[in-house]
Amino acid sequence: MRVLGINAIFHDPAAALVVDGRVVAAAEEERFSRRKHGKRPVPFSAWELPELSAAWCLASAGIDVDALDAVAYSFDPGLCRDAADVGLSDPWDWLRVDYARRAPQFLAAALPGLDPEKVRFVPHHVAHAASAGLAAPPAGDDTAVLVLDGRGEVASHLAGVYRDGRLTPLYSQQLPHSLGLLYEDLTRHLGFLHSSDEYKVMALASYGQPRHLGQLRDLVRVTDDGGFQVERIDWSSMAKAVAAGGELAEEHADLASSVQVRLEEVILDLSRWLYDASGGATTLAMAGGVALNCVANARLVAEGPYRDVWVQPAAGDSGTALGAALHVAGELGDRSAPMAGADLGRGWSDDELEAELRRAALPYTRPASIAAEAARVLADNGIVAWYQGRSEYGPRALGHRSLLAHPGDPDTTRRMNDVKGREQFRPIAPMVRAERFAELFDGVYPSPYMLFVHRVKPEWRDRIPAVTHVDGTARVQTVHAETEPVVAELLAEFERRTGLPVVVNTSLNTAGRPMVDTPREAMELFGSAPVDLLALGPFAVHRGALGGAR
Numbered sequence: 001m002r003v004l005g006i007n008a009i010f011h012d013p014a015a016a017l018v019v020d021g022r023v024v025a026a027a028e029e030e031r032f033s034r035r036k037h038g039k040r041p042v043p044f045s046a047w048e049l050p051e052l053s054a055a056w057c058l059a060s061a062g063i064d065v066d067a068l069d070a071v072a073y074s075f076d077p078g079l080c081r082d083a084a085d086v087g088l089s090d091p092w093d094w095l096r097v098d099y100a101r102r103a104p105q106f107l108a109a110a111l112p113g114l115d116p117e118k119v120r121f122v123p124h125h126v127a128h129a130a131s132a133g134l135a136a137p138p139a140g141d142d143t144a145v146l147v148l149d150g151r152g153e154v155a156s157h158l159a160g161v162y163r164d165g166r167l168t169p170l171y172s173q174q175l176p177h178s179l180g181l182l183y184e185d186l187t188r189h190l191g192f193l194h195s196s197d198e199y200k201v202m203a204l205a206s207y208g209q210p211r212h213l214g215q216l217r218d219l220v221r222v223t224d225d226g227g228f229q230v231e232r233i234d235w236s237s238m239a240k241a242v243a244a245g246g247e248l249a250e251e252h253a254d255l256a257s258s259v260q261v262r263l264e265e266v267i268l269d270l271s272r273w274l275y276d277a278s279g280g281a282t283t284l285a286m287a288g289g290v291a292l293n294c295v296a297n298a299r300l301v302a303e304g305p306y307r308d309v310w311v312q313p314a315a316g317d318s319g320t321a322l323g324a325a326l327h328v329a330g331e332l333g334d335r336s337a338p339m340a341g342a343d344l345g346r347g348w349s350d351d352e353l354e355a356e357l358r359r360a361a362l363p364y365t366r367p368a369s370i371a372a373e374a375a376r377v378l379a380d381n382g383i384v385a386w387y388q389g390r391s392e393y394g395p396r397a398l399g400h401r402s403l404l405a406h407p408g409d410p411d412t413t414r415r416m417n418d419v420k421g422r423e424q425f426r427p428i429a430p431m432v433r434a435e436r437f438a439e440l441f442d443g444v445y446p447s448p449y450m451l452f453v454h455r456v457k458p459e460w461r462d463r464i465p466a467v468t469h470v471d472g473t474a475r476v477q478t479v480h481a482e483t484e485p486v487v488a489e490l491l492a493e494f495e496r497r498t499g500l501p502v503v504v505n506t507s508l509n510t511a512g513r514p515m516v517d518t519p520r521e522a523m524e525l526f527g528s529a530p531v532d533l534l535a536l537g538p539f540a541v542h543r544g545a546l547g548g549a550r
Helices: 051-061 093-101 103-110 124-133 179-189 198-205 213-219 250-277 294-303 319-331 350-359 370-379 412-420 434-440 485-498 519-528
Strands: 002-007 014-019 022-028 070-073 119-121 143-148 155-163 166-174 220-222 228-230 283-287 308-311 384-387 401-405 429-433 454-456 477-479 502-507 533-536 539-542
Touching (some): 002 051, 002 319, 014 051, 014 319, 103 119, 124 143, 166 250, 179 198, 179 250, 198 250, 350 519, 370 401, 370 485, 370 533, 401 412, 477 485, 519 533
Parallel strands (some): 002 070, 143 283, 283 308
Antiparallel strands (some): 002 014, 014 022, 143 155
């Protein structure tokens, strides 16, 4: 069976292609359109489809539109009710729903040759659930699934269990109560862009104290039936509003800390209820934008009842394209294969990369080992733009479209944030070879998708200060040689030169822009930022060879 999944309704439009139960391609539209998050989450943009990513998914697999068995759209307008009836203040929500109803015709226009009758609507939270429960590694038994986000059709949460590839819903929290919308409101109050910058609030929380936790426990409550209630919150009574780009103070960090801790507590309570309701499923799979909160995820693992917790690397709305496709493929009789990795986007052959370098008239070399060459530059405290293989699906750079740096220099954090043009309170993350993880860190292992924070062991904090956050944690990516041999080689060579088994890894982009996706975009970033080496596949472009200076 060939099923194309589409996410388009709110934000992070994306497409994913599932063939015979296996995901073969998945990409976010922002990587093609170069618009961060693809579009803003307003009703007037709901008609916009991931046309470019959908066309690429099909072309990459050599599949014609008319050969598709189904197109799965990750929203079901038939479930919707009037916004006022579900407690939302959104007078134009009817327009979003109307656009969703017309999605089959819009898709047929965007993908010439598509029969609109092949389009199937998949409930938004079912698509989220499938992206986790059906894509997770085999559990050996039932898999509980927890979805938390801003909103779907009429709900903001789904708790259920997968048994033999079939979802049994156990509870769904109805709107307007929403943990995702709660965090979005706080993001907006602190002067950040909602449905975009929530991760900044999570980082800011580490600098504060949860002074308002008692009040928030009264306003955000768990119910006995597996749900929760969120009352209207007067944020200004706790900290004054911040204008966009405005200055943050201690009161704002304290408010962020208070909401973060309350979020963690509620997630723990929901997960414990789900454990009991599922009959003691030992594996939990998570999706939805709230599942990208790696601090909450780490606490869930440490204090929750589950043996294993797996989070979809594209846990936000982009992942619903994959989940919708997997769900429909299952309905058509295919059994889903576990997701082998997040490198599901575009890639270029060595010959294609070299042709791009020649077109740009850049001086380059092909060293015997690009990993060793990059490690040498990193050991000399240089910054490396690392472009290898297929691009990642989801918001994390995982060693395919990355900026790399030395973790032992305390000034690296400032330098990297300057390169990217972002706030200085933002942490940068480490990647480490899997076999060295336990020597440096405590916490979830393996962690190949950077979706948990880990405690840096005290004896290493002074040795890798650039990746140790103010609270003594780091968001670690474990690198496994069998799946990431070139990155593992780089880490081994860097350790041989420096004695440090860790390298800084952050996304290959500058603030407000999507991650680099094409070779040309990588060269443009290299030409405009103080980066010392561009490692483009097996090829090396050095800053010095261009006549520039660091």
